[in-house]
Structure formats: structure tokens, C-alpha cells
Amino acid sequence: MLDDTTDLKSRLKDPSLLETRAYVNGEWIDGEKTFDVTNPARGDVIAQVADLSREQVAQAIDAAYAAQKDWAKYTGKERAAIMRKWFDLMMENQDDLGTIMTAEQGKPLAEAKGEIAYGASFIEFFGEEAKRIYGEIIPGHGRDKRIHVIKQPIGVAASITPWNFPTAMITRKAGPALAAGCAFVGRPASETPLSAIALGVLAERAGIPAGVFNVVPSSSSSDVGKEFCENPKVRKLTFTGSTEVGRILLKQAADQVMKCSMELGGNAPFIVFDDADIDAAVEGAILCKFRNNGQTCVCANRIYVQAGVYDQFAEKLAKRVSEMKVGDGLEEGTELGPLITDKAVEKVEAHIADAKSKGAKIILGGEKQQMKGSFFRPTIVTGATQDMAFATEETFGPLAPLFRFEDEDDVIAMANDTIFGLASYFYARDLSRVYKVAEALEYGIVGVNTGIISTELAPFGGVKQSGLGREGSHHGIEDYLEMKYVCLTV
Ligand SMILES: NC(=O)C1=CN([C@@H]2O[C@H](COP(=O)(O)OP(=O)(O)OC[C@H]3O[C@@H](n4cnc5c(N)ncnc54)[C@H](OP(=O)(O)O)[C@@H]3O)[C@@H](O)[C@H]2O)C=CC1
Numbered sequence: 223m224l225d226d227t228t229d230l231k232s233r234l235k236d237p238s239l240l241e242t243r244a245y246v247n248g249e250w251i252d253g254e255k256t257f258d259v260t261n262p263a264r265g266d267v268i269a270q271v272a273d274l275s276r277e278q279v280a281q282a283i284d285a286a287y288a289a290q291k292d293w294a295k296y297t298g299k300e301r302a303a304i305m306r307k308w309f310d311l312m313m314e315n316q317d318d319l320g321t322i323m324t325a326e327q328g329k330p331l332a333e334a335k336g337e338i339a340y341g342a343s344f345i346e347f348f349g350e351e352a353k354r355i356y357g358e359i360i361p362g363h364g365r366d367k368r369i370h371v372i373k374q375p376i377g378v379a380a381s382i383t384p385w386n387f388p389t390a391m392i393t394r395k396a397g398p399a400l401a402a403g404c405a406f407v408g409r410p411a412s413e414t415p416l417s418a419i420a421l422g423v424l425a426e427r428a429g430i431p432a433g434v435f436n437v438v439p440s441s442s443s444s445d446v447g448k449e450f451c452e453n454p455k456v457r458k459l460t461f462t463g464s465t466e467v468g469r470i471l472l473k474q475a476a477d478q479v480m481k482c483s484m485e486l487g488g489n490a491p492f493i494v495f496d497d498a499d500i501d502a503a504v505e506g507a508i509l510c511k512f513r514n515n516g517q518t519c520v521c522a523n524r525i526y527v528q529a530g531v532y533d534q535f536a537e538k539l540a541k542r543v544s545e546m547k548v549g550d551g552l553e554e555g556t557e558l559g560p561l562i563t564d565k566a567v568e569k570v571e572a573h574i575a576d577a578k579s580k581g582a583k584i585i586l587g588g589e590k591q592q593m594k595g596s597f598f599r600p601t602i603v604t605g606a607t608q609d610m611a612f613a614t615e616e617t618f619g620p621l622a623p624l625f626r627f628e629d630e631d632d633v634i635a636m637a638n639d640t641i642f643g644l645a646s647y648f649y650a651r652d653l654s655r656v657y658k659v660a661e662a663l664e665y666g667i668v669g670v671n672t673g674i675i676s677t678e679l680a681p682f683g684g685v686k687q688s689g690l691g692r693e694g695s696h697h698g699i700e701d702y703l704e705m706k707y708v709c710l711t712v
């Protein structure tokens with residue numbers, strides 16, 4: 223249990239990682255005021271963080287713009303060496319970084335430490351990709367013509383990230399940006415700035431040049447977003463968060479025809495066919511639904527179970543979920559922490575109330591966990607139907623609605639009946655069914671007989687209103703590069 227900054231610092235091997243100032247141009251700076259960071263497990267203030275003004279953010283962009291020119295002259299190999307050191311420092315400080323994350327976001331410490339490793343993997347992977355930014359030579363269109371294609375960094379990249387993965391969502395952007403030779407200005411969510419600032423502490427120690435990586439915490443997200451979109455020195459905007467905010471940012475960025483990457487909301491279907499390994503499907507559903515307490519854009523939001531195995535699946539799932547430990551993320555054995563805010567709890571309650579009013583039945587949970595903080599018991603409802611709120615809205619919490627279906631075509635139609643298209647999952651063993659369903663699902667990501675798809679090696683991203691672009695894999699660096707065609711006359 224935590225109740226203030228002193229308590230949190232006392233838990234760290236290296237208390238200097240708990241920094242509350244902004245990191246701009248290699249300097250640690252204060253804001254004109256501060257904003258509170260609270261521990262969602264108790265509601266206590268654990269830190270007061272520099273609250274930068276729009277003018278200060280503009281100064282960070284100026285610093286990034288200046289620093290980027292020199293950073294782009296480093297060879298890929300030189301950038302790789304510095305990024306490798308940043309990766310090593312993240313892993314050496316994994317325990318402390320995990321503790322800081324659990325304190326401000328609430329996820330169990332084991333999950334937080336897992337996120338540090340996941341986040342660091344993007345720095346490692348893209349550090350290596352820095353050496354592989356290849357161009358090409360194309361046979362000319364005339365005897366005296368030579369066509370050269372080269373790739374160059376786009377310039378200053380501005381980043382806005384959410385609270386659900388306070389480290390990995392930043393490094394999934396900063397990794398390719400720095401590897402490409404861009405400079406980076408990151409604005410973390412106001413709920414979870416400490417993890418982002420700690421990345422700045424380690425970036426400085428790794429020898430990342432001043433101004434190349436900047437962290438600008440602020441309580442005003444809209445002001446910072448406008449600065450990012452309106453400042454001519456910014457040439458790239460990368461955002462992870464809700465589709466609603468993604469639309470706002472895209473509209474704002476349109477005036478400068480700015481290159482945008484958008485990782486937005488989802489509404490993932492999780493389908494269990496009657497030829498599935500039911501025990502494996504139950505374990506996969508638990509990982510997919512309850513990772514980060516359901517607060518990920520790729521969590522199962524709708525669970526469709528074929529009629530012949532519905533009752534068996536529901537019974538097995540309810541038994542396993544009933545055994546999950548809800549509590550403070552810093553306590554040994556906790557599997558489900560608090561939700562990020564009371565507002566998030568209210569959204570889960572609203573989805574449950576809506577479903578009950580339309581005939582759904584709660585077979586597990588359904589109420590708040592009686593303890594301080596924004597806790598809610600993991601909940602399973604049966605009798606879910608397409609007219610219920612969670613069929614069209616992302617719940618972002620520990621609510622597992624079970625839909626019954628009869629045949630393949632029906633469930634594919636229901637699964638695709640959404641404006642979102644990020645992640646989807648299904649369990650089946652018949653080979654032709656696996657091919658047919660994987661190709662028919664309208665999503666950027668399809669997990670087959672697995673509930674976890676996240677890795678730095680794969681292109682992560684959605685279709686329809688779940689976003690634009692891909693993060694991770696060798697594709698992920700392209701969004702931070704401009705392709706230049708050089709027409710040589712010889
Ligand atoms: N795709 C994904 O991974 C995520 C999806 N979501 C979805 O979004 C829903 C709401 O979650 P929430 O955290 O409120 O997500 P938001 O999209 O509201 O916030 C995400 C980030 O955007 C910032 N932001 C909010 N409004 C603006 C704006 N007008 N201009 C610039 N930046 C802005 C937020 O800052 P601040 O926090 O300071 O307001 C935060 O840093 C969730 O229920 C879920 O459905 C949420 C998080 C991640």
C-alpha cells in the first residue's frame with residue numbers, strides 16, 4: 223500500500239528515477255504550476271508533477287527541431303549503440319520502473335514489470351533497425367538518367383499517449399522515431415506521467431543528445447495537442463487513445479497536412495467454435511479479457527461461443543475467474559488491480575446495467591469490490607445480444623459478456639458489425655475453418671488459438687475507425703521516414 227511520495231521513493235533501489243520535473247533539451251525544468259498524480263488503489267496523491275504551459279511545450283519543440291539536425295547526421299550504427307544503452311538501462315531498472323508504474327497506473331507489479339520489458343523491446347528492436355534504413359537504385363528512364371531513392375527522417379515527431387501502458391506506448395513511438403533520426407516530444411497522459419519522466423532520466427544516462435528526446439507533462443491535453451498540430455516545426459503526430467480524440471487530432475493536423483499515426487479504440491470479438499480446445503479457450507479468454515484489468519485496446523470486448531459448447535465454456539470461465547485475486551498491485555499475488563479512475567468504474571457499471579435491462583444475466587461479479595480505490599469485481603454476463611451497449615462501445619474494464627451463436631456466417635457477421643477493426647480472436651481446430659474465418663474477419667490483427675498477440679516483432683494496428691498506420695515490426699519505422707527520389711543526369 224502507498225500513501226505518498228516518500229513511501230514510493232522508499233520502495234525504490236534508485237529513488238532518483240522518481241523525477242517530477244519535465245525533461246526538455248537535456249534540462250530538468252519546472253512548470254508554472256504542478257498537477258497531482260494519484261494512486262488508483264487508494265486515491266492518495268503520490269506525486270506533484272511539473273505542469274508545462276503551451277509556451278513551454280513550444281520551447282521543447284524548438285529544442286527538438288534544433289537537435290534533430292545533428293541527430294540525423296549520426297550513422298544508423300551510432301544511433302543503434304546509444305539506443306542499446308537506453309534499452310540496457312531500462313532492463314537494469316526494471317523493478318523500480320515497474321513499481322513506479324504500479325503506483326500511478328494500478329496494474330499488478332508483475333504486469334508492470336512485464337510492460338517494462340515489452341516497452342524496452344521496442345528500443346532494442348528499432349535500435350537495430352536504425353542500421354537497415356535502405357534506399358534503392360532504379361534503372362533510369364533515359365540513357366543519361368539514374369533514379370536513386372533515399373529515406374530520410376521526417377523531422378520532429380510529437381507524441382500523445384494514454385495511461386493504460388504508460389511506458390510501452392511511448393517507446394513504441396520513440397523507438398522508431400529516434401532510430402529514423404527524428405527528434406521526439408512526448409506528452410504522457412496526466413494520470414501516468416511518472417513512467418514517462420523516468421524514461422527521460424534513463425535517456426539522459428544513455429547519452430541520447432539533449433533535445434532529441436523530450437517529455438512534456440501537462441494537465442491540459444487539448445492545449446498541448448493544438449501546439450503539436452499547429453506548430454510548423456512538427457512534421458509527425460503519433461497518438462494512441464480513443465477514436466473520439468483521434469478524430470479531433472486528425473482534424474487539427476489536417477491544416478498542416480501532417481503525417482499522422484493513430485492507434486485508436488477497439489471492440490475485439492473473441493470467438494469460441496465448437497471444435498475448439500475449450501480449456502485452452504478459457505485460458506486464452508482470461509488472458510485476453512483481464513490483461514490490465516480489461517484496460518487495453520485489444521482486450522476481448524465481446525465473447526461469442528457456439529451453442530454446443532456455450533454452457534461448458536461459461537461454467538469453466540466463471541470458475542477460473544472466481545479464483546482471481548483483486549487487490550493493490552503492489553501486494554503479492556494480486557492478479558487484478560484497480561481501474562484507472564472512478565469514471566472507468568462507472569462505465570463498467572453502465573454497461574452492466576444496460577445489459578441487465580435488455581435481458582442479460584450476471585453469473586459472476588457485477589459489483590464494486592468493497593475496498594478503497596477504484597476497484598470492480600471481474601464480471602461475467604450470459605445472454606448477451608447485439609443490441610447491448612458493449613456490442614458497440616469499448617468497455618475498458620473487467621466485464622466479459624458471453625454471446626451465443628449457431629453458425630460461422632452468423633458469428634462473422636456479428637463480429638464485423640462494428641466501426642472498429644483493431645484486434646480479433648478465435649479458437650478452432652478445423653484447418654479450412656481457420657483459414658476462412660481469419661480471412662473474413664475485418665480487423666488489423668487476428669489471434670488464432672491465442673489471446674495475446676502483442677510483440678515488437680509484428681505490425682500492430684487497426685482498420686476502419688481503429689486507426690491509421692502500424693507500430694512495431696520493420697514496417698513501424700516507415701512512418702518516421704520520408705522517401706526522396708533523386709533523378710541524376712550523368
Ligand atoms: N487504443 C488504445 O490503446 C486506448 C484506447 N482508449 C479508449 O479511450 C477511452 C477513454 O480513455 P481515455 O484515457 O480517456 O482516452 P483519451 O483518448 O481521452 O486519452 C488518451 C490521451 O489523449 C489525451 N487527450 C485527451 N483529449 C485530448 C485532446 N483534445 N487533444 C490532445 N490530447 C488529448 C489524454 O490526455 P489526458 O489523459 O491528460 O486527458 C491522454 O493522454 C477508453 O475507454 C478506451 O475506450 C483509451 C486508452 C488507450
Ligand SMILES: O=C(O)[C@H](O)CS(=O)(=O)O
Binds near residue numbers: 386387462676
Ligand atoms: O493501447 C493498448 O491497449 C496497447 O496497444 C495494447 S498492447 O499493444 O500493449 O497489447
